[in-house]
Amino acid sequence: MDRLVHMAYDERMQSASKLTPKGTATRERIVEAAADLILARGVGGTSLDDIRAGTATSKSQLFHYFPGGKSELIGAIAAFQAGRVLEAQRPYLDTLDTWEAWQGWRDAVVAHYGSQPHWGCPIGTLASELTGNDPTRALEVAAHLDHWRGHLRAGLARMRDAGLLRPEADPERLALSTFASLQGGLLLTQTMCSLEPLTAALDGALAALRSWAADPSGPAA
Amino acid sequence: MDRLVHMAYDERMQSASKLTPKGTATRERIVEAAADLILARGVGGTSLDDIRAGTATSKSQLFHYFPGGKSELIGAIAAFQAGRVLEAQRPYLDTLDTWEAWQGWRDAVVAHYGSQPHWGCPIGTLASELTGNDPTRALEVAAHLDHWRGHLRAGLARMRDAGLLRPEADPERLALSTFASLQGGLLLTQTMCSLEPLTAALDGALAALRSWAADPSGPAA
DNA sequence: GAGCGAATGGACCGGTCAGTCCAGAAGCTA
DNA sequence: TAGCTTCTGGACTGACCGGTCCATTCGCTC
DSSP states (O other), X not given: OHHHHTSOHHHHHHHHSOOOHHHHHHHHHHHHHHHHHHHHHOSTTOOHHHHHHHHTOOHHHHHHHOTTTHHHHHHHHXXXXXXXXXXXXXXXXXXXXXXXXXXXXXXXXXXXXHHSSSOSOHXXXXXXXXXXTOHHHHHHHHHHHHHHHHHHHHHHHHHHHTTSBOTTOOHHHHHHHHHXXXXXXXXXXXXXXOSHHHHHHHHHHHHHHHTTBSSTTOOOO | OHHHHTSOHHHHHHHHSOOOHHHHHHHHHHHHHHHXXXXXXXXXXXXXXXXXXXXXXXXXXXXXXXXXXXXXXXXXXXXXXXXXHHHTTTTGGGOTTSHHHHHHHHHHHHHHHHHSSSOSOHHHHHHHHHTTTOHHHHHHHXXXXXXXXXXXXXXXXXXXXXXXXXXXXXXXXXXXXHHHHHHHHXXXXXXXXXXXXXXXXXXXXXXXHHTXXXXXXXXXX
């Protein structure tokens, strides 16, 4: 997987080495609870003591499971959030071959973020905050975004090949545009504390996609 | 102005009270230089000592001109960046009444961010990072975003009233969608260190707008 | 139960950070 | 020059934070 490629060597060794069931459970508990804390208060606004308190663990455990310290913990959280957010878009994300699938995807995304306890995108926020502070880790987070966007691109490419999109449509560029709408919608969702920016952004993105439909009369609603 | 409404009482007094020409020059020098530092390294990644070094000032000057400390300085930087970014979109931003004006606006935005020394949106990044750490200041930054978006909405409303957009078009929602594309494009621009996400996002946003054009054949390219 | 490694608790350390304070220089007015 | 305010320098502080260390407990295997 993409994720492993971008992990440092010693981190891979750490993950793969001896951890008892109890250990892995504790590690997961830390990641999940810390993910919520950081989503709510940001990386810079969350101290290891906050995480320690929020997960009912001790300082030594944090460094036991994440020898790389806070940075490695952030990486694990990013991977966890990436997995969660992709999972919420199944099965549509893998089968974006029809206009109906895109609409289903849109609804799944809205439903997922509407049910979250906090506003905003866990990955996009991380990527933005890490750029400039922890460039290495930022690249890793950016890889998650690329992976996510790749699913959109793949769907668009299949639609073009199937004749649903005009031949001159550029899946790469359209995926970029659609993904930007999604991320921007989530950013505004965060600052405005409302789901409407997201729905408006996604509807706009789908309208932009439909403008590339092969059928001149446009796809069914 | 919006900005003043959202400033704390004592800050308004501070800004309005006695500052010699030399003082105002120093204050501006601090804001401009600090703005670049924070844009490059984020709020959390920039200490007052960094700013002190980068502006050739002393700690006491920072607190002399910004009694509210770092938070107040951030507010001043946000206002400064908001002014700068709006200025770069003139005169199009005030006259988004035709499809040509929208295209000109798109080009102006791309040109501005392409000429910046750093990637990403100074305001959007700030808003995202402040949410959860400094909610009061985050609201102030969000007000700048709202003001910016208001220009788009006003233009769309005028276009609908002029019959260029279909009557059922919702300027508020379309502005939200367009602005989300812009912000998302800038976010991806930051993480990917490329201008292409921004151009793709804006082209997509304009395509979405054109899908609401009154003329069924669509506006001229 | 002996032995061993994993898991846990928590005191501790060095560094950094935002913010304070005071002394003094610069500049303006009379 | 006198006297005031503004402006500037930099030492200092108290809190916090990431990270280290060691002692103890747990849980598994012989």
